[in-house]
Amino acid sequence: MLTRTTLRKTPTGEDLARDAQFGSRLAANPLKGSIELMGAPMRFARNEEIYGESEPADYIYKLVGGTVRTYRVLSDGRRQIGAFYLPGDMFGLECGAEHSFSAEAITNATVLVIKRSAVTALASHDVSVAQQLLAMTAQELARMQVHLMLLIKTAQERVADFLLEMAERADGHNEVDLPMSRQDIADYLGLTIETISRTLTQLESSAAIALPTSRRIVLRNRAALRQLNS
Amino acid sequence: MLTRTTLRKTPTGEDLARDAQFGSRLAANPLKGSIELMGAPMRFARNEEIYGESEPADYIYKLVGGTVRTYRVLSDGRRQIGAFYLPGDMFGLECGAEHSFSAEAITNATVLVIKRSAVTALASHDVSVAQQLLAMTAQELARMQVHLMLLIKTAQERVADFLLEMAERADGHNEVDLPMSRQDIADYLGLTIETISRTLTQLESSAAIALPTSRRIVLRNRAALRQLNS
DNA sequence: CGACCATTTGATATGGATCAAGCGATGTGG
DNA sequence: CCACATCGCTTGATCCATATCAAATGGTCG
Numbered sequence: 186m187l188t189r190t191t192l193r194k195t196p197t198g199e200d201l202a203r204d205a206q207f208g209s210r211l212a213a214n215p216l217k218g219s220i221e222l223m224g225a226p227m228r229f230a231r232n233e234e235i236y237g238e239s240e241p242a243d244y245i246y247k248l249v250g251g252t253v254r255t256y257r258v259l260s261d262g263r264r265q266i267g268a269f270y271l272p273g274d275m276f277g278l279e280c281g282a283e284h285s286f287s288a289e290a291i292t293n294a295t296v297l298v299i300k301r302s303a304v305t306a307l308a309s310h311d312v313s314v315a316q317q318l319l320a321m322t323a324q325e326l327a328r329m330q331v332h333l334m335l336l337i338k339t340a341q342e343r344v345a346d347f348l349l350e351m352a353e354r355a356d357g358h359n360e361v362d363l364p365m366s367r368q369d370i371a372d373y374l375g376l377t378i379e380t381i382s383r384t385l386t387q388l389e390s391s392a393a394i395a396l397p398t399s400r401r402i403v404l405r406n407r408a409a410l411r412q413l414n415s
Numbered sequence: 416m417l418t419r420t421t422l423r424k425t426p427t428g429e430d431l432a433r434d435a436q437f438g439s440r441l442a443a444n445p446l447k448g449s450i451e452l453m454g455a456p457m458r459f460a461r462n463e464e465i466y467g468e469s470e471p472a473d474y475i476y477k478l479v480g481g482t483v484r485t486y487r488v489l490s491d492g493r494r495q496i497g498a499f500y501l502p503g504d505m506f507g508l509e510c511g512a513e514h515s516f517s518a519e520a521i522t523n524a525t526v527l528v529i530k531r532s533a534v535t536a537l538a539s540h541d542v543s544v545a546q547q548l549l550a551m552t553a554q555e556l557a558r559m560q561v562h563l564m565l566l567i568k569t570a571q572e573r574v575a576d577f578l579l580e581m582a583e584r585a586d587g588h589n590e591v592d593l594p595m596s597r598q599d600i601a602d603y604l605g606l607t608i609e610t611i612s613r614t615l616t617q618l619e620s621s622a623a624i625a626l627p628t629s630r631r632i633v634l635r636n637r638a639a640l641r642q643l644n645s
Numbered sequence: 646c647g648a649c650c651a652t653t654t655g656a657t658a659t660g661g662a663t664c665a666a667g668c669g670a671t672g673t674g675g
Numbered sequence: 676c677c678a679c680a681t682c683g684c685t686t687g688a689t690c691c692a693t694a695t696c697a698a699a700t701g702g703t704c705g
Contacts, residue, residue, distance in 0.1 A: 315545045322552045329559040336566040375567050
């Protein structure tokens, strides 16, 4: 299905300019001081694997630019996307000793790669680092809980929820540029691409959204969308 | 739907004998030393609320005897059960400042109630406590991930998974006594009671399980059940 | 321009929900 | 101790939301 390229170990120089727009988000993150200074920046191409499910979880990651998905596949190929990560987000916490999900770049992405052992060592000295680590894991848990609630809703509710969430995270405005494909959305929401597509056109017909292009979504009536989320 | 009784503040003396069988599980838990010594034992009757979604999360809980469910309801009444807890499990970690789920006793239950502030205070001195707190949260996260994967499977797969999980946790043998109703199972698996019931009878017909009574399940063919879990 | 890939749209199929009885166990009051 | 109400579970009949199968459209890149 998906093309898997091999892992590039060294940062390359391309589209740094495009990523620069996200720099401002860095300041907002809790682990701003010590931890991220330890990170080596690394670049991943579109659809490139960042880590694989069941690889040892030796690193944690902070996304600087681009978009990342984590996912898990059942033996028969069904894929569940666990989360989408945007610049400023940390990921790779979702694990014990091994990663339980895989991570891939959805767009070209720049990531700070941080040695887990270094963080835990730091945490054992610095209480605030330990607290931040806990807070991040708890936040991940909270995200998961919301996701769980999504999966018992109807298709309309899931899609509406998804659009509102993305608009929220992509910084509040009414126009969202989705970095991910319909297939990604479908695998996140537990639906099929056809259902995603149909639901979006329904929402467009009911004037809740507009679709200037397939990836660009304008929220025309947030209240209507919210009403769908029981 | 469910009867909500008021919260009993003081431990009562009944069925302590019945709970005693679970005592052996205590030793296996990571937070065995300092933390649980701080806990005040408390008893809850069947269907009694332990805490409510959106109450301040001032306590964490360790189940000593009985069974507990955590859940969340959508405005229209759909309920999603987040987890079942058995003796030895900790719960109430699934939160920021407020609980994001509610918790109720499924059977009469005995719970150690531990002040969160005390734990975090302890964690700031004792690194190992902080680590255990993180580990428990991470485990909760892992449980959630497995649950998420469940919800994209077919009814048969969900039910089979559930039975295997319960058998595993209720200490490995082939005969399981389910403490929860069909409705609880349904709301955990994102199905209806009718589908749960039908699926169980299917599994019985195919000789994968036996149903001596509706709450007692015998795993006759674990391999067959596992095969259903892609 | 032509090939390819993502998306949309249409027609049909189906798994699980919903609606509706029936049944068996448990408990309660007479 | 029995009649009867209640509750949890099972079973049957039908419906419907979403999946599946199939084709058309549109956008992108060489």
